[in-house]
Amino acid sequence: MNKTSTVQHISECFIKPKHIPEESKQPVYLATWDLAMPCVHYIQKGLLFKKPPSFDEQNQLPHFLDKLKESLSLTLIHFYPLAGRLATLKQEDPPLYSMIVDCNNSPGARFIQAYANFTISDILSPTDVPVDIVQAFFDHDRAINHDGHGQSLLSIQLNELIDGIFIGCSLNHMIGDGTSYWHFFNSWSEIFKANEIGKDVTTHGSISRPPIHKRWFPQGYGPILSLPYTHHDQFIIRHESPILRERFFHFSNESLAKLKAKANVESGTTKISSLQALSALIWRCVTRVRRFPPSQVTSCRMAINNRTRLNPPLHPDYFGNCIQTVKGTATANELLVEHNNLGWPALLLHEAILNHKDHAVREIVDAWVQNPFIYQLGQFFDPCSIMMGSSPRFDMYGNEFGLGKAVALRSGYANKFDGKVSLYPGYEGGNSMDLEICLLPENMAALECDPEFMESVNL
Incomplete structure (x- = not known):
């Protein structure tokens, strides 16, 4: 099956934080574990839900999409690096080469609405995962983290199925690991739920687990500004998996x-x-x-x-x-x-x-x-x-x-x-x-x- 024919993109937009946090005006310096990751792929995980009958009977999908985008915008107040882009710091004398997160020069996180003419049972195969379908539920397919210089660091793809909803999330692995990934996802869900019951979630104190963005460096070291490169061509290698x-x-x-x-x-x-x-x-x-x-x-x-x-x-x-x-x-x-x-x-x-x-x-x-x-x-x-x-x-x-x-x-x-x-x-x-x-x-x-x-x- 041709992956490109399985999912139809209907619309896309970019989502910025609802309010711009003061700390986001400064660059985010990346730690040692982050800076080792530019050639690794984005993290791509997603959840499959049953589609409520109201989405078809009462045309409630547009309202649901608006609530997702609104709650994402509120979540990005707390997780503001995800709305940024990578930037390379580079100079010849003295030698300097490193990467940071620039939260100011970016259109924000990407949000895609898509439709797939499949059912939940098509996805939940009793044997092999139908990768030609599932891989198309995610943005940034085969992208490596370094691509975050020009592509969004976070992309959400809402896939409507015949009887289901699949929310696929792609997060740049230089920005966070699995713990950080699910911390973001949990907070987004928490804010969505709070919005549904009319609770104020517009301040940092309104989520149960505010993220800690200050990066850890070993004692005696500050921001790492001296990677042994002068150009990304010296380290970028794109991995292609065999047929699995x-x-x-x-x-x-x-x-x-x-x-x-x-x-x-x-x-x-x-x-x-x-x-x-x-x-x-x-x-x-x-x-x-x-x-x-x-x-x-x-x-x-x-x-x-x-x-x-x-x-x-x-x-x-x-x-x-x-x-x-x-x-x-x-x-x-x-x-x-x-x-x-x-x-x-x-x-x-x-x-x-x-x-x-x-x-x-x-x-x-x-x-x-x-x-x-x-x-x-x-x-x-x-x-x-x-x-x-x-x-x-x-x-x-x-x-x-x-x-x-x-x-x-x-x-x-x-x-x-x-x-x-x-x-x-x-x-x-x-x-x-x-x-x-x-x-x-x-x-x-x-x-x-x-x-x-x-x-x-x-x-």
Whole structure:
């Protein structure tokens, strides 16, 4: 199916903050974690809702669109960097090259209204995600963060389906990580709800969690103004994923409890979490279906939030990137040999997370400051490993926009590669999880037949 023919753009506009905050008149200097991200894709996540009958029977969609735009304009008062654009600071003598957020010279965040002649059931395939449809629900398809010099840093695409509404959000990953992304989304939903009941939401004190925009720098360093480049052509590489199969797998409370208990018994501890046990399971099973030689070194990388790991910790509502990865490493034989069961890799991952404390975070940041570099998707992740991203702790299903609870979450093309796994809260809540797994087609087919994996999956 041709993606360009699946979704019709009806209108677009740009949304600015309802009121211009005084602090937005100054440039936003980006932190070390932000400045490493210009070649990474935008974050693209979206929520699928049932369409209220009133949208068709009473033509209520235009009114809904107006309320979305109004609440977005109010939300951008608090999240004003998202209405800006990137700008490069550059001079020859003394040498200077860096990037900032300019909140003054920008038309604002982009808002697109679109229509797709599909139903909810077309999207919620029981097997593969219909990527030709879903990817078209997002703006900035295949854009990298550096493109935010000329493109919006935030783009909302409201897709009307035959019986559904899909709200797709693309957010520049130099501006924030997953924690920041869902902080924005949660605040937008909160303001929308407050507007519906007539509550005043026009001041900074009117949302429950105002974002903290002051970026964190290691002691002794201020804004980073000395990246080792003179032109963006020296570091920009655009990653194109191979043809992948994408599929969601559901793990219930009961299934995860069994995995956790099994991993703890087999490792002789009580400290392994459900997430660590599940990650170990995915690592083992994907390694098995890839059929590596026994000596092949493989790893499981896990995205980790540094806010609480610094000492003193950063505020949980710090807005920006504050993430790194930790990993467990083993050969294929070590992972799959019979006497190294699920508990063995689960303990490796537990120890990697346990050891990621203040000194480890600062050591990595200090090394980057001394020798700055840009992450490249095609180089940073190797084809022999897996990467566990996103988090089931993010409040995704609490965003309702007057439509009731979403029926599903889906993501765009961004930041996907063979071995990428995204973790989401399960629809029914509790401790359940949904996993979005991306693999080469032949490996996905093998994973669907892997007994150890399928024994824990709840279809």
